[in-house]
Amino acid sequence: MHEPTTDGTVVRRTGGLTPRQARRVRAITAGVAMLAVGVGMVLQLSRQPSLVTLGLYGAALTISGTAIMLSRIGRTRVAMAVLAAAVVLVVAVDPLLR
Template sequence: MTALREDDTTVAPPAAPDRKGRLTPRQARLVRGVAAAVVMVAVAVAMVVRFALEPSLLTLGLYGLALIFSGTAIVLSRRGRTRVATAVLGAGVGVIILAEPLLRAG
């Protein structure tokens, strides 16, 4: 075994991984949380407008469910489950938007 010289003890720091334009986990959580909050505000405004035009329990229930999905997406984003939050927000709000005309027609 050879003795280490003083200049051999310095180690270069590991190279940072190349992210190639991808978001950091913190940025992803922030973006998904803000997107869910924007959707929540839009759903709340739409609910108020729709309820003012035609008050019904169906309107209240569907838009209330969309608000619950938006809130769930915010909580999931804060806990680091950003992909699941995106799926919950997209699928939940999409189902609500598609369900309203079908339920009104029937």
């Protein structure tokens, strides 16, 4: 695929995603993670209602939303790092709370 630049030269793209596609993919990934965290929160609260569980999953939902916003403004790598941190937070801390 060839892309013209502003000075008229042509640059060959070697695959990969365009920045717009990368933002969209990472925002969708964060949205799916947010949905999974929400479902996990509902399941945990139905089994064992706890304010600590609500706080943990609420923090993970907030972090996932932050990842979506970071993706929208073009900070896709930071967004994925933030999203990974949210998933690790829930997976690591949730068993300790039981």
